[in-house]
Amino acid sequence: MNKFLIYTVKIIVITALVAVVLDGLYTAVFMQSRNRGKVETVFNSEAKKYDVVILGSSRANNHFVAQMFEDKGLKAFNYGMSGGHLFEASLMLKLMIERKYVIKNVILEADLNLSGEKKAEGIAALFLPYIHNSETIKKHFENEKDFYELYYIPFYRYIKYDGKIGFRETFFTAIHKKTSMLDNLGYYPLLKTKGANMKNDIVNLNPLPHNKYYEEIKSLCKANNINFIAVMTPMCENVKGMDYFDKVKKAYPEILNYENAVVEDKYFSSCGHMNDTGAKLFTARIINDFFVKK
Template identity: 75%
Template structure:
C-alpha cells in the first residue's frame, strides 16, 4: 500500500512539474507576441497617443473605417473585436490606460451587446496568457466563476481554451505567422455576398438597465478626461424587433442612434454587418457629425 501511495504521489508530482513547465513556456511565447492580434499588440505596447480609438464587437470592427479618420488628420485605430462583448471592450481599454495611452476620443459601438454583461469565451480567452502578468486582467476576471482555476492551476487555461491559446496558436507565434487583425488600422472590410443573411429577429432582445461593462467604459473615459461617444450602428432593412434601439435610447439616452443611417441591403454583407461601401458612408457621417469644426 505504501509503495502504491508513493508511486501515485510521484506521478502527481511529475504531472504538476510538467504543467508548471508548459505553463511557463506557453506564457513566455505569448509574452513575445505583438503581431497576431489586437490584445497582444496592446499588452506589448508602450504609451501611445490617439485622437480616436474605436471599441466594440464586429459591428465596430466592420463599420468604422479608421483610415478615413487618419485622412482627416486624426490618429485612429479600430480595436473592435469580432465576437467580443462589452466585457472585452472594457478590458482592452483598461489595458490601454494601464500602459498610459493618451486618448482624446473613444467611439464605442453600444447596441446589441448592451443586452448582456457576460464574457465572450472565444475573445476573453486571448487575455488569459497574461492573467498573471497584469493586475488589470487579473482583477477583471476575478468575479468570474472559474477565476480560481484559471489563475491558480498551472496550464489549466491553455488546456481549457486550447482552440484559442493552445498548441496551434503557440506554434503560429513561434513561426511568426501573421494575421490580418492589425491591417487597415484594425478595420476589417466586408464585401457584398449574394448569399448573405438579410433577415434578423431581435424581438426578444432587451438592453440591461445598467450594463456593468458599459458603465465601466463610460466612467473610465470620464475619469481620464476622454471624450466618450457611444453609438448604435446600422442594421439591414428586414429586421424584426427594431424597437430594441428605442429601448436602448430610453435606458441610455446619451447613446446616439445611427441604426437607420444606412439601410439598403446593397450596403450590407449580412443583416448586422455593413460591407465596405456601407461602412464608408457610415464613417463619413460620423466624421461629419462629431469631428467637423463648426
C-alpha cells in the same frame, strides 16, 4: 499498497511540474507577441497617442474605417473585436490606460451587447496568457465563476481554451506568423455576400437597465479626460424588433442612434454587418458629425 501510493504521488508531482513548465513556456511566447492580434499588441506595447480609438464587437470591427479618420489628420485605430462583448471592450480600454495610452476620443459601438454582461469565452481567452502579469486583467476576471481554476491551476487556461491560446496559436506566435487582424488599422472590410441572410429577429432582446461594462467604459473615459462617443450602428432593412434601439435610447439617452444612417441591403454583407461600401458611408457620417468643424 505503499508502492502504489508512492507511484501515484510521483505521477501527480511530475504532472504538476510539467504543467508549471508548459505554463511558463506558453506565457513567455505570448509575452513577446506583437503582430498577431489586438490584445497582445496592446499588452506588449508602450504608451501610444490616439485621437480616435474604436471599441466594440464585430459591429465596430466591420463598421468603422480607421483610415478615413487618418485621412482627416486624426490618428486612429479600430480595436473592435469580432465576437467580443462589452466585457472585453472594457478590459481593452483598461489595458490601454494601464499602458498609459493618451486617447482623445473613444467611439464605442453600444447596441446589441447591452443586453448582457457575460464574457465572450473565445475572445476573453485572448487575455488569459497575461493574467499573472497584469493586475488589471486579474481584477477584471476575479468575479468570474472559473477564476480560481484559471488563475491558480498551472496550464489549465491553455488546456481549456486550446482553440484560442493552445499549442497551434502558441506555435504560430513563436514563429511570428502574422494575421490580418492588424491590417487596415484594425478595420476588417466585408464584401457583399451573395445569398446572405438579410433578415434578423431581435424581438426578445432587451438592454439591461445598467450594464456593468458599459458603465465601466463610460466612467474610465470620464476619469481619464477622454471624450466618450457611444453609438448604435446600422442593421439591414428586414429586422423584427427594431424597437430595441428605442429601448436602448430610453435606458441610455447619451447613446446616439445611427441605426438608420445606412439602410439599403446593398450596403450590407449580412443583416447585422455592413459591407465595405456601407462602412465607408457610415464612417463618413460619423466623421462629419463629430470631427468636422461646423
